[in-house]
Amino acid sequence: MQPTLFSTQQWTVSRLTFYIRKLLEENEILQDVWVQGEISNLSRPASGHIYFTLKDASAALKCVMWKTSAARLGIALQDGMEVEVHGKIGIYEVSGQYQLYADQIRPVGEGALYQEFMRLKAMLEAEGLFAPERKRPIPMFPQTIGIVTSATGAALRDMLNTLRRRLPLVQVILAPSPVQGTEAPPALVKAIQSLNRQSPDVILLARGGGSIEDLWAFNDERVVRAVAASSAPVICGVGHETDFTLCDFAADVRAPTPTAAAELATQLTLLDLRAGLQNYKTRILSATLKLLAEQKTSLAALVSQLRYVSPDRRIQSERQRVDELARRAHAALLHRIQLQATHVNGMERRLAALNPLAVLGRGYAVVTRKDDGSVVARLAQAGNEMKVRVSDGEFEVKKSTSR
């Protein structure tokens, strides 16, 4: 069919271009697409935007990446690099050219990243940065904990909550740092270094979960070296359980998450401290009570020893001895008295036998002169008046005659 000379629809270039642009922009696939290809004609003018062509064996695609996205780029682009570019297709109306407005670029597949990761890991491992003997123990009871992470991330909040719950006695020193994008690695290095000047007991290097690209700063050689060089032991908690970064290998302890890093930094919790304190209280009390009991026992032993050597005992026995002696003395005396009494008795009886007056009972009498009381035994001795004593009395007599 021949085109009609006088068409009813007149298109200007601008209108047509605008129409095409609308078609492209209304297409969902073209607005959210990943394209794989090799970088060529890479240019990065002073504006900060990046221009390049993505090509494969049979086609080429113009690409532009604005400055803001370029700043977040985690890799250094170069011609010949196989990459995957994310963005949307649009038209540059001035030259009538469709192109990809890129917002993310990653090396092809995870393979490329993985290879870079493995290369760096092998190199640092060969240097001994990951050696087990370099690992330092985490202090049981840290007083100051340094944290390197984003000041606004959920990771920080999780860690502070964990520390507050487990061991609010600690002091936290935060060294805030971006944790993704090209500015992250030097900032992380600086944060680790300035924290070390504050001599914390342990440093938590952390970031919440994200894509491999998001976590890539923690595979940066500079950051890994800063972790290895840290004078305070480092606990690295980046991403999730399954994410391993080179910082994990260089750190003294690897934690699966930021929260776990905070937990590993506080092996002793407030509960443990309370229990420990209670234990000390109990022990100090029982030790003292035991000591007192021992002292009491040895005091009691001493008291009984003292009682044993007390003069009291001797005094009692002396007293007994005195009593005994007194008793014996008394007995001896009595004996003597009895002996004497018997003796006196005998003497009395003998005396009685010898009594000259005893004969009086048989009828004899004793005559005595009345004047001088002398005994008249012979006639010549007789006086005028005399006394006659008989057994039961006496009477007076007068001499009458002499024969």
Added chain:
Amino acid sequence: MPKSSSKKAEKAVEELTYEEALAELEEIVTALEGEQNRLEEAIKLFERGQALAARCGVLLEAAELKVRQVAGDEIIPFEELSE
């Protein structure tokens, strides 16, 4: 008693940090359990130990996480974002 703790004993219990108080308490418990102390000394140790334990308890109850941040080589207070 070890000389170190009799020297420490000069510091008032109220001035000790948790770590200092705990370290001394630990020493006293060990001393009371292990060594042959004179009774008078033991009672002094016991009283000091009780005061230290009380101090530790008070500090534990009152503990609040202190968060600061480095800015250059300065240490400045850190204002947490409330959420």
